[in-house]
Amino acid sequence: MSFYNVIIFILFLIYSLNVFSQETLNNKLYEKPYANNALKSGKYFAREETRNIELDEFENPGMIWVERGKDLFNLQDGENNSSCALCHKGDTNSLLGVAASYPKVYKNQLINLEQKINMCRKNNMNLPKYKLESNNLLSLSSFVSYISKGVPMNVSVAGKAEKYFKKGKEIFYQRIGQMNLACNQCHDEIAGSYLRAEKISQGHINGFPSYLMRWEGIASVHRRFQFCNNQARAQPLEIGHNDYNALQLYVAWRGNGLPIETPSVRR
Amino acid sequence: MYFKLFMIILINFCIFIYSASANNALINYQIIDYAIPLSLTSVSGNPESGQKIVISREGNCLACHQIPNIVDKFQGNIGPSLAGVGNRYTMGELRLRLVDPYVINSKSLMPAFYKNQNLIRVDKKYTGKSILTAQQIEDVISWLATLKN
Numbered sequence: 470m471s472f473y474n475v476i477i478f479i480l481f482l483i484y485s486l487n488v489f490s491q492e493t494l495n496n497k498l499y500e501k502p503y504a505n506n507a508l509k510s511g512k513y514f515a516r517e518e519t520r521n522i523e524l525d526e527f528e529n530p531g532m533i534w535v536e537r538g539k540d541l542f543n544l545q546d547g548e549n550n551s552s553c554a555l556c557h558k559g560d561t562n563s564l565l566g567v568a569a570s571y572p573k574v575y576k577n578q579l580i581n582l583e584q585k586i587n588m589c590r591k592n593n594m595n596l597p598k599y600k601l602e603s604n605n606l607l608s609l610s611s612f613v614s615y616i617s618k619g620v621p622m623n624v625s626v627a628g629k630a631e632k633y634f635k636k637g638k639e640i641f642y643q644r645i646g647q648m649n650l651a652c653n654q655c656h657d658e659i660a661g662s663y664l665r666a667e668k669i670s671q672g673h674i675n676g677f678p679s680y681l682m683r684w685e686g687i688a689s690v691h692r693r694f695q696f697c698n699n700q701a702r703a704q705p706l707e708i709g710h711n712d713y714n715a716l717q718l719y720v721a722w723r724g725n726g727l728p729i730e731t732p733s734v735r736r
Numbered sequence: 737m738y739f740k741l742f743m744i745i746l747i748n749f750c751i752f753i754y755s756a757s758a759n760n761a762l763i764n765y766q767i768i769d770y771a772i773p774l775s776l777t778s779v780s781g782n783p784e785s786g787q788k789i790v791i792s793r794e795g796n797c798l799a800c801h802q803i804p805n806i807v808d809k810f811q812g813n814i815g816p817s818l819a820g821v822g823n824r825y826t827m828g829e830l831r832l833r834l835v836d837p838y839v840i841n842s843k844s845l846m847p848a849f850y851k852n853q854n855l856i857r858v859d860k861k862y863t864g865k866s867i868l869t870a871q872q873i874e875d876v877i878s879w880l881a882t883l884k885n
Contacts, residue, residue, distance in 0.1 A: 643856065644856065645855075645856045645857040645858075646855070646856075646857060646858055646859060647847070647855060647858050647859065647862040647865070647867060648847040648867075649847055649848065649855055650845065650847070654843075654845055655845075658845075659814055659845070662812070662813050662814050663810075663811075663812045663813050663814070664799055664800065664812050664814060665798060665799045665810050665811070665812050666809075666810035698857075698859075699859070702858065702859045702861075702862050703856075703857045703858065703859055704857045704858065704859045704860060705859075
């Protein structure tokens with residue numbers, strides 16, 4: 470055996486080991502805490518009274534936001550006197566199913582539905598962006614999600630989204646705060662147990678924006694993340710923060726397949 | 737002259753700030769055989785205030801534990817029931833379980849109640865602080881020791 474043969478053999482060995490470890494890493498990367506048939510929407514962890522309020526659209530207080538969102542969607546505004554509906558053809562046409570694919574990469578930036586709506590307002594209607602978490606913005610995103618009710622969540626984590634997905638997953642597994650708790654410790658390991666009076670769910674976001682009885686109002690996914698950060702006594706991030714979007718992408722992906730249930734109702 | 741005076745005041749001020757922040761430093765303790773045998777303080781624990789801490793938001797133990805002696809409808813079940821915990825463990829073992837449960841189980845969901853370092857993204861309100869003070873730890877374990885059945 471010549472010297473070169475040995476070198477080539479070693480290089481090949483290194484290469485194949487590399488490919489192998491890359492593959493096992495990727496297998497791990499896309500490992501899901503819940504198999505598709507074990508996915509359970511948050512409403513099954515909520516108390517029966519709460520679930521019944523959610524399921525009855527006349528009683529569901531989140532429907533107030535949906536109705537207001539519908540009005541805003543049809544409202545003609547701004548110098549061009551345009552409305553969302555004029556471009557998006559009424560309430561069930563072109564935006565049907567769209568909510569299931571957010572967060573999504575748009576021009577190299579991961580954005581969520583609220584941010585996309587704001588971009589449309591600014592770029593297509595020449596109107597100022599709504600403040601994040603404002604009533605108007607959440608009303609619109611509630612309405613846009615509501616028209617996709619029943620459509621399975623289906624975010625993409627491939628291509629440009631991959632780096633955000635990795636980041637989001639890292640955040641999900643990172644122990645934080647004075648309580649030193651990570652999302653997975655509550656929502657993967659002990660879902661179904663009680664934290665005080667609350668049954669811990671699998672932590673899905675297919676019902677967002679979600680009506681929270683304790684606040685008598687609707688909350689975005691990021692607002693819920695802040696709330697869970699508070700439970701761990703961790704410093705919450707700002708609503709709209711890139712890291713929250715990355716986390717939202719990971720959380721949406723691990724619940725891919727769950728039907729949209731906006732507006733969900735929780736305590 | 738004034739410069740010197742100014743420097744002395746400045747240095748004094750720095751020392752003052754430093755010593756004030758050093759108040760956050762926690763008392764050293766020794767772990768022997770999965771226990772902290774010595775009390776963290778010289779004042780012995782008061783079971784009555786211990787019970788109050790357990791029930792209140794300060795200890796928030798009911799978030800994760802059932803404690804049959806306490807009348808409260810909403811008790812969590814993430815950790816084991818604390819019934820009879822005074823029989824199962826010595827004071828030293830209870831102390832370690834509160835101070836730093838990660839010594840026993842690095843993946844524990846039970847927070848370390850007497851730890852203020854190596855934590856990430858702690859809420860500004862709580863940075864540099866442990867969840868409970870040394871005296872509160874002593875109070876709590878003195879109450880836990882009374883849970884005999």
